[in-house]
Each structure stands twice: as structure tokens, then as C-alpha cells.
Amino acid sequence: MAPLNTASFTLIRKGAEANLYLGxxxxxxxxxxxxxxxxxxxxxxxxxxxxYRTIHEAQIMHEAKKSGxxxxxxxxIDISDFTIVMEYIEGIRLRDSLNDFSLEKRLxxxxxxxxxxxxxxxxxxxxxxxxxxxxxxxxDEKIFFIDFGLSLYSIEVEDRGVDLHLMKRALxxxxxxxxxxxxxxxxxxxxxxxxxxKTGRVLAKVREIEKRxxxxxxxx
Amino acid sequence: MKANSYxxxxxxxxxxxxxxxxxxxxxxLSDVREVYAPEVGKGxxxxxxxxxxxxxxxxxLQRAFREARVKPNHLSSIAFSAGPGLGPALRTGxxxxxxxxxxxxxxxxxVHHAIGHxxxxxxxxxxxxxxxVLVSGGHTAITACADRKWRIFGETEDITLGNVVDSFARExxxxxxxxxxxxxxxxxxxxxxxxxxxxxxNDVAYSGLLTAALKKMRDHNLEDLxxxxxxIAFSMLTEAVERSLAHTEKKEVLLTGGVxxxxxxxxxxxxxxxxxxxIFYVVDPKYSGDCGAQIAWAGLLAFKCGLNVKVEDTIVxxxxxxxxxxxxxxx
Numbered sequence: 181m182a183p184l185n186t187a188s189f190t191l192i193r194k195g196a197e198a199n200l201y202l203g204x205x206x207x208x209x210x211x212x213x214x215x216x217x218x219x220x221x222x223x224x225x226x227x228x229x230x231x232y233r234t235i236h237e238a239q240i241m242h243e244a245k246k247s248g249x250x251x252x253x254x255x256x257i258d259i260s261d262f263t264i265v266m267e268y269i270e271g272i273r274l275r276d277s278l279n280d281f282s283l284e285k286r287l288x289x290x291x292x293x294x295x296x297x298x299x300x301x302x303x304x305x306x307x308x309x310x311x312x313x314x315x316x317x318x319x320d321e322k323i324f325f326i327d328f329g330l331s332l333y334s335i336e337v338e339d340r341g342v343d344l345h346l347m348k349r350a351l352x353x354x355x356x357x358x359x360x361x362x363x364x365x366x367x368x369x370x371x372x373x374x375x376x377x378k379t380g381r382v383l384a385k386v387r388e389i390e391k392r393x394x395x396x397x398x399x400x
Numbered sequence: 401m402k403a404n405s406y407x408x409x410x411x412x413x414x415x416x417x418x419x420x421x422x423x424x425x426x427x428x429l430s431d432v433r434e435v436y437a438p439e440v441g442k443g444x445x446x447x448x449x450x451x452x453x454x455x456x457x458x459x460x461l462q463r464a465f466r467e468a469r470v471k472p473n474h475l476s477s478i479a480f481s482a483g484p485g486l487g488p489a490l491r492t493g494x495x496x497x498x499x500x501x502x503x504x505x506x507x508x509x510x511v512h513h514a515i516g517h518x519x520x521x522x523x524x525x526x527x528x529x530x531x532x533v534l535v536s537g538g539h540t541a542i543t544a545c546a547d548r549k550w551r552i553f554g555e556t557e558d559i560t561l562g563n564v565v566d567s568f569a570r571e572x573x574x575x576x577x578x579x580x581x582x583x584x585x586x587x588x589x590x591x592x593x594x595x596x597x598x599x600x601x602n603d604v605a606y607s608g609l610l611t612a613a614l615k616k617m618r619d620h621n622l623e624d625l626x627x628x629x630x631x632i633a634f635s636m637l638t639e640a641v642e643r644s645l646a647h648t649e650k651k652e653v654l655l656t657g658g659v660x661x662x663x664x665x666x667x668x669x670x671x672x673x674x675x676x677x678x679i680f681y682v683v684d685p686k687y688s689g690d691c692g693a694q695i696a697w698a699g700l701l702a703f704k705c706g707l708n709v710k711v712e713d714t715i716v717x718x719x720x721x722x723x724x725x726x727x728x729x730x731x
Contacts, residue, residue, distance in 0.1 A: 194646070196639070196647075197639070197642070218639075218672075224594075225635060310601065330599065342557075346601040349553075349554075353546075354648075356547065356551060392557050393557065394540075394541070394556065394560070394721075395538075395722075396721065
């Protein structure tokens with residue numbers, strides 16, 4: 181198959197590892213996610229990472245959808261070009277909207293996010309990069325998770341803990357005024373999905389992971 | 401024009417005992433340091449580091465005043481590294497700072513060592529509101545200031561980049577400082593050896609990489625291993641920085657801390673910074689390693705905002721998170 185011609189597509193965002201193009205494909209509005217060459221990495225490492233993540237992301241996004249977590253539908257994968265063609269989701273990233281929400285709406289959104297994380301974890305999926313940049317809310321208040329490049333399959337409490345730790349970190353750095361209420365609401369939503377026994381174990385792990393960070397007073 | 405004021409900074413968190421005098425216009429008038437060097441193949445011994453510091457302190461301080469041409473009485477404040485770091489080393493520096501402050505009747509300002517790295521980097525490179533990549537023996541963090549605190553966007557979940565390079569160099573019996581020895585050997589490396597690459601969101605974890613690299617020391621030549629270790633370790637960090645940069649959309653990136661002197665790391669970060677339309681800054685290599693100037697300048701900024709403490713409250717904090725500290729001089 182010939183590589184997808186993105187010449188008529190518009191570059192809408194340069195993400196950390198991929199360029200996102202918006203265009204039309206067989207009458208559908210689509211996003212083309214192209215993992216571009218990273219010149220800072222040596223070639224064998226770069227190719228390995230790009231190929232692995234392209235395939236892996238598409239597979240896990242599909243699996244996430246089956247677990248009841250909205251993700252863009254995958255239309256096409258082109259491994260030779262490290263490209264995924266997927267459904268365009270009309271909405272706003274939570275990174276840009278969460279701070280401006282009313283208290284009630286913010287808590288509802290965070291509970292919803294926690295619930296979705298719980299669904300992923302129940303299906304042994306770890307997102308691997310839970311930040312509010314990677315969550316898009318549509319007009320009908322549906323939240324889509326995107327960017328599964330760092331995701332993995334795991335049932336380890338450790339991996340679940342890292343996932344929630346990264347979520348908390350994102351709230352702490354970008355939504356610092358509301359971090360406590362937001363994270364509590366995330367956990368509330370998470371608990372509703374996975375139950376309080378599992379939630380307790382994962383939360384204990386989150387605290388343990390936090391302490392591994394540099395210079396936490398309790399670090400041994 | 402307002403006359404300049406002067407701050408004496410005393411650094412003693414780890415290997416280095418440093419003293420420096422900076423002026424409120426941002427000029428480093430003197431920066432003197434003596435570095436404790438453990439034997440080849442050994443790590444830093446906290447008590448011996450502290451002994452080293454107390455032995456060299458009188459001379460280092462005298463030279464700092466002499467080179468700056470500032471008399472002790474003309475100081476407006478005395479700053480010291482209050483943490484994080486090795487307890488015995490920190491206490492040596494703090495004791496000297498207290499004695500001077502009491503004797504000279506000058507206000508005393510505790511400084512967080514990492515904030516010193518950041519501020520001396522911003523000063524010498526000219527960055528205003530950067531995404532900071534702080535890489536040293538004590539820190540590997542990606543941080544930006546918002547609402548008067550440094551918010552951590554990513555960091556190491558176990559050991560620091562400085563630890564990786566230093567521990568590897570120590571096991572390979574390379575001379576100290578390990579960083580420049582590894583960097584030099586890496587330039588001769590040709591074969592890329594696959595080693596664990598661990599990025600978790602904007603975080604990195606280095607312990608697996610270090611263990612794997614040490615295990616492979618028997619079967620591969622040291623040049624190739626140094627090359628591959630550096631490539632993987634720096635690629636991991638660069639990826640995490642790029643993620644943070646895409647997330648924060650900052651227009652400046654500042655690389656600072658001891659490992660900032662590494663040319664390969666600089667070039668990797670420069671590439672991604674330019675790709676995102678931001679400007680790349682590196683701390684002046686004279687001040688990338690631990691030094692009195694970083695403490696003096698951060699202390700001066702803090703003192704200008706009215707920050708100083710009573711001598712009896714100058715406790716040292718071997719463990720002190722960067723994101724706990726209030727930064728009244730930044731927006």
C-alpha cells in the first residue's frame with residue numbers, strides 16, 4: 181500500500197512524539213497521527229520505539245473502547261510510515277477547561293475520569309500517560325481518552341499505582357488550586373468502578389510511589 | 401541609582417564547599433570552591449566530606465572576600481544551602497554561616513540547593529520563565545514556576561541521572577568526576593547496545609538501566625557501553641521533557657545542574673526545544689556544578705523579598721522537596 185498522502189492535510193498539533201494532521205479520508209473527518217523521526221535518538225532506538233508504539237497504541241485503543249472507555253475509532257494503521265488514521269473527536273482538552281469549570285461540574289468531570297480509569301484497570305489496561313492533555317470532553321460531556329503510546333497490559337498494583345500517581349502529578353502541576361478536590365473525586369469515581377478493597381490497595385501504592393520521588397521526608 | 405547590595409553564599413550539600421559573593425545587579429564577584437574527592441572506585445563518605453569542608457572553609461571564605469573586593473561588613477545578607485543534601489556536610493556549612501551572621505550581625509537566609517541551580521541558570525543564560533530541566537547528583541526534575549512555586553511536571557521515580565552516570569563510572573573504575581569520563585568514552589563508542597528504556601508519562605526511572613549496564617560490563621567494551629548508556633538515559637529524559645513541553649507550551653527551556661555540562665544532552669534537548677518553537681538555554685558551564693554563586697544569588701533574590709530567619713531557626717533539611725518552597729520573587 182502506498183503511504184498515506186498527508187499533503188492535503190493540515191498540521192494541527194505537534195505533540196511530544198507525533199504530529200497530528202486534520203483532514204478528510206473517504207468522506208470522514210480524521211486525525212492522522214504520525215510518529216515522526218526523533219533526531220535526538222539514535223536510529224535503531226528511534227525506529228524500534230516508533231514501530232512498537234504505533235502498533236501497540238492502535239491495539240490498546242481498540243481494547244480500551246471494548247472496556248467502555250471512549251477512544252477515537254481506528255481506521256487505518258501504516259507501520260511503514262508509523263501512522264495511525266483515526267476518528268476526529270470534536271471537543272476540548274480537559275487541560276484547557278478543568279480550571280474554569282464550576283465546582284460541581286469539575287467534581288463531576290473528575291469522578292467521570294476516575295470511573296474511566298477504573299474501567300481500563302479492570303480490563304488490565306494501564307494508560308501510562310494520564311494527563312489532562314490526553315482527555316477530550318465532547319459537547320455531550322463524554323470524555324475520550326487519547327494517546328495510548330505508553331500504555332501497557334498489566335494487573336500489577338504497581339502499574340495501576342503509577343497510573344494514578346501520574347494523574348495526581350498532572351493535577352498537581354497544572355490544576356494545583358484544585359488538586360485535592362479533583363484527586364478525591366477521581367478516586368471516588370475509580371472506587372465506584374473497581375470497589376473499595378482494590379482502591380485501597382492501589383492508593384497505598386500511590387503513596388509508596390510518591391515517596392520514591394526525591395527528598396520526600398518519609399523516604400527511607 | 402540605588403547602590404548595589406552584596407550577598408555571601410555558602411554551599412555545602414555534598415562534595416563541594418563553595419563561597420561566593422554576588423551583587424544585586426547580578427554580577428558574580430567571586431566564586432571559590434574546593435571539592436572533596438573520594439578514592440577511585442569509592443563513593444562520597446558524608447563524615448569525610450564534612451571534615452574536608454571544615455578544613456577548607458577558612459581559606460575558601462577568605463579568597464571569596466578577597467577576589468570580590470568586598471569587606472565582610474559590607475554584606476547585606478548571608479545565605480547558606482539548607483538542603484537537600486548530606487546531613488554532616490550541610491551542618492558544616494550552616495554552622496559557618498551562623499557564626500558569621502552572629503559575629504557580623506547580618507541577616508541569614510536559608511536556600512534550597514535546587515533553587516540555587518535554577519536561579520543561577522536563569523541568571524547566567526538569560527531565561528525568564530522557562531521549563532527547567534534540572535539534572536544533578538541530587539535531582540532529575542522537569543519543573544516550571546506557577547503561582548509562586550516550582551511545579552514538578554516530571555521527575556525520576558528512583559535514582560537521578562547524576563547517580564546513573566556516577567555509579568556507572570565508579571564501578572568501571574573511571575576517575576572522578578564520573579560524568580566527564582563517561583562523556584569522553586562515549587564519543588569513541590560505535591556499537592549501540594540495547595538497554596532498558598523506561599518512560600512513565602513525564603517521569604523516568606533509571607535503576608533498571610543502570611543495573612543492565614553494569615551487568616553488561618563484562619561482555620562489551622566500555623566505550624560502546626558508555627555510548628549506549630548515555631544515548632538511552634538522555635533519550636528517556638529528552639522524551640519526558642518533550643512531553644512536558646508539549647503539555648505546558650512554555651516558550652523557553654533551561655538546562656541546569658551538574659549534568660547540564662554534557663554536550664550530548666545539550667544537543668538532544670536543543671533539538672526538541674527548537675521543534676516546539678521555544679528557545680533553549682543552558683547554565684553557564686562555570687556554574688553548572690555545585691557552587692557558592694548559586695546559593696548567593698538565590699539567597700539575594702529571597703532576601704530582597706524580605707525572606708530571612710532567626711539564627712535559632714536555621715535548621716538544615718537533608719530532605720526538602722523543591723515544590724514545597726515558596727518563591728515570592730517569581731510570578
